[in-house]
Structure formats: structure tokens, C-alpha cells
Amino acid sequence: MIEESTPMEQHSDSSLNIVSLRQANIYQGNSLVLNNVNLEVDKGEFIYLIGKTGTGKSSLLKTLYGDLYLKEGEGNVAGFDLKQLTWKKIPLLRRNLGIVFQDFRLLTDRDVYDNLEFVLKATGWKDKVMMKEKIENVLAKVGLKNKGSKMPYEMSGGEQQRVDIARALLNNPMLILADEPTGNLDPDTTDEIMQLLFNICRDIQTAFIMATHDYGIIQRYPARVVRIEHGHVKEISAAGV
Numbered sequence: 001m002i003e004e005s006t007p008m009e010q011h012s013d014s015s016l017n018i019v020s021l022r023q024a025n026i027y028q029g030n031s032l033v034l035n036n037v038n039l040e041v042d043k044g045e046f047i048y049l050i051g052k053t054g055t056g057k058s059s060l061l062k063t064l065y066g067d068l069y070l071k072e073g074e075g076n077v078a079g080f081d082l083k084q085l086t087w088k089k090i091p092l093l094r095r096n097l098g099i100v101f102q103d104f105r106l107l108t109d110r111d112v113y114d115n116l117e118f119v120l121k122a123t124g125w126k127d128k129v130m131m132k133e134k135i136e137n138v139l140a141k142v143g144l145k146n147k148g149s150k151m152p153y154e155m156s157g158g159e160q161q162r163v164d165i166a167r168a169l170l171n172n173p174m175l176i177l178a179d180e181p182t183g184n185l186d187p188d189t190t191d192e193i194m195q196l197l198f199n200i201c202r203d204i205q206t207a208f209i210m211a212t213h214d215y216g217i218i219q220r221y222p223a224r225v226v227r228i229e230h231g232h233v234k235e236i237s238a239a240g241v
């Protein structure tokens, strides 16, 4: 069941920094996409990342999960120095993150349980009983208790997005990066998913950075807003969207 949450009920403690980018320049190949990015995110903070298409929202998220190497400036995510991020360290960084995409990216030939078990095994879990307990725990958190045997094609878009969120929660991430997580959903389902994300943020104190084009969401679920414009990242208030 989805509980009501108060979106602005967020706590910020500067001693619990999860993301820190200082004077970071973000490149795609040789092109400079974002210039002099400064961004600090604390434990349990919810942040919207907005900006016109092609401005660099995904590039910023990719830098944070180690898909784009940070060449210039300073960056730290969940205790990992992005400048020191070798190929070997990327899986370790990602174990501390959850990543949620617009298009769910579930394995279509496996049921929900196997989709989640696949991630646990890939991240080093071995004990079957502990894996079962963890999978049941995250499914309950996203309101999909007893849905482990469903195939992705038997589920609605909203349910598939819940599975994607459950998958992101498996390794107790400090930070969830969500790239347009409601982009494929109708307005009612979007509200259910937003309520779920805010509940997770509040209850588990997971930080979120969510890229979105949907400014209506920000009005309904206000939180800190960061806008990308002309290659720069600016802090704005929800009211200024």
C-alpha cells in the first residue's frame, strides 16, 4: 500500500554528503557538455534535475555512476573519488547506487523474482535464503508483495517501473539516480510512482537525483531543483520552474 508522504519533509545534514562535484567539466568525447559544475547532495535529499533536451542531464547522471569518466574537476559519489575510478572500481561504486530508467530495462524472459535474483548474484550474493528474504523485502517496499512469479509482459508499465525501483533498492543504495522514471507512464501512475519515490526517500533516507521534463510533477511534489542551461548547472526553487 502507498502511504501519503509530505514531499517537503526532507532532512539535510552537510556532514552526510553523498555527492560532491566541484568545478567539474563533463565531456561527451571531446565536446564539453557541462562547464564548472558544483553540486552537493546530502543523505536523504531529493533533487530534480531539469533542462531542455540535449542539455546534459543524462551526461551528468552518467558521470555520477561512472559511465562517463570525469576528466576535469573534483567528484565524489558515495565515498568514491570519480577521478580515481578505474574499471575495477566501477562495479563497487554501482553497488552503492540504484539506477532507474524510463524504459525499465527488465529481462523480458525472466519473472520478477529472477530479475531481482540476477542482480543480487551479479553483485556477489550467494546465500539463497538471504536472497529470498531480500527480494521479498524490496517487493514489499514497492507494493508488489507476492508478485515475484509474474513475467514483465504480464505487468502494467507502472508495475514494471516498481520492479525497476525494487531492483534499484536491492543493495541498500545511498543514492538513486533516476533518468525520466515517469516518462512512459500515465498521470495517475506517475503520481503513484512519485509517492513511492518520496516514501523511499523519507523512510530509508535514500538520496535521489531525478531527471525529468515534467514540471507538473515538481509542482505536485516539490523538492530541490537544479536546472541545466547553456552548459551550466543552476540551483533554482520549485516555484521558479
Ligand SMILES: Nc1ncnc2c1ncn2[C@@H]1O[C@H](COP(=O)(O)OP(=O)(O)OP(=O)(O)O)[C@@H](O)[C@H]1O
Binding pocket: 028, 029, 033, 051, 052, 053, 054, 055, 056, 057, 058, 059, 060
Ligand atoms: N554517446 C554520446 N556520444 C557523443 N555525444 C553524446 C552522447 N550522448 C549524448 N551526447 C551529446 O551530449 C549532449 C548532452 O546529451 P544528454 O543526453 O546528456 O542530454 P539530456 O539533457 O539528457 O537530453 P534528453 O533530455 O533528451 O535525454 C548532447 O549534445 C548530445 O548530443
